[in-house]
Amino acid sequence: MKLIIGNKNYSSWSLRAWLAAKASGQQFEEIRIALFIPGSRERILSHSPSGKVPCLIDHGLAIWDSLAICEYLAEKAPGLWPANTAARAIARSVSAEMHSGFTDLRQHMTMNIRKDYAGQGHNAAVDANIARIEAIWNDCRERFGTQANPAGPYLFGAFSAADAMYAPICFRFKTYGVRPAAAAGEYLDAMLAHPLMQEWAAAANAESESIPSEDLYG
Numbered sequence: 553m554k555l556i557i558g559n560k561n562y563s564s565w566s567l568r569a570w571l572a573a574k575a576s577g578q579q580f581e582e583i584r585i586a587l588f589i590p591g592s593r594e595r596i597l598s599h600s601p602s603g604k605v606p607c608l609i610d611h612g613l614a615i616w617d618s619l620a621i622c623e624y625l626a627e628k629a630p631g632l633w634p635a636n637t638a639a640r641a642i643a644r645s646v647s648a649e650m651h652s653g654f655t656d657l658r659q660h661m662t663m664n665i666r667k668d669y670a671g672q673g674h675n676a677a678v679d680a681n682i683a684r685i686e687a688i689w690n691d692c693r694e695r696f697g698t699q700a701n702p703a704g705p706y707l708f709g710a711f712s713a714a715d716a717m718y719a720p721i722c723f724r725f726k727t728y729g730v731r732p733a734a735a736a737g738e739y740l741d742a743m744l745a746h747p748l749m750q751e752w753a754a755a756a757n758a759e760s761e762s763i764p765s766e767d768l769y770g
């Protein structure tokens with residue numbers, strides 16, 4: 553398989569698919585295309601019919617869109633979603649809510665791993681998004697995380713596709729200095745300490761390109 557991704561510092565959708573692919577245990581070749589420079593659109597389109605990253609290629613079959621990629625990988629590696637039916641239904645609900653929502657937070661707190669924008673990006677709508685995310689994390693940890701088999705520090709115990717979907721939020725909370733209380737805060741710490749998150753962050757820090765329009769606060 554090949555996974556087409558964008559800049560690790562900025563491309564939040566790429567991070568989701570990359571984490572899911574790694575967590576699935578499947579071997580894949582990573583093809584990184586720096587976004588928004590001359591030629592990048594053509595390069596992405598040579599792999600991805602939507603012109604967007606991420607895109608997974610498996611024996612010539614292109615699967616685009618982060619959530620579709622998670623579902624495809626989960627068919628090969630069923631452990632990517634929780635085993636329990638109720639937990640799996642809620643994992644899919646919170647993943648779909650992430651995929652289709654939180655537009656204010658995504659607009660004003662773009663993923664930018666290299667920056668320290670503590671205190672920036674807040675308005676009433678962004679703060680409502682943050683409150684909803686904290687509520688989701690607390691609810692998942694309380695209802696499923698601690699009771700899952702296997703238990704673990706992630707939303708549904710063991711690391712799942714739902715954690716991959718919320719991973720960019722964790723990097724955003726770090727950049728913008730958002731610190732949730734209680735179980736949500738412990739979940740944030742566990743995610744930021746995850747070896748794959750650290751591997752991605754190290755690669756983001758080593759990237760040389762910057763996208764000025766994404767460096768929102770200088």
Ligand SMILES: N[C@@H](CCC(=O)N[C@@H](CS)C(=O)NCC(=O)O)C(=O)O
Pocket residue numbers: 558562563564565566587593603604605606616617618619
């Ligand atoms: N809904 C898509 C969003 C994909 C997306 O917006 N990708 C951005 C990068 S994070 C992209 O490819 N931008 C390049 C462009 O629009 O030219 C998904 O879940 O994969």
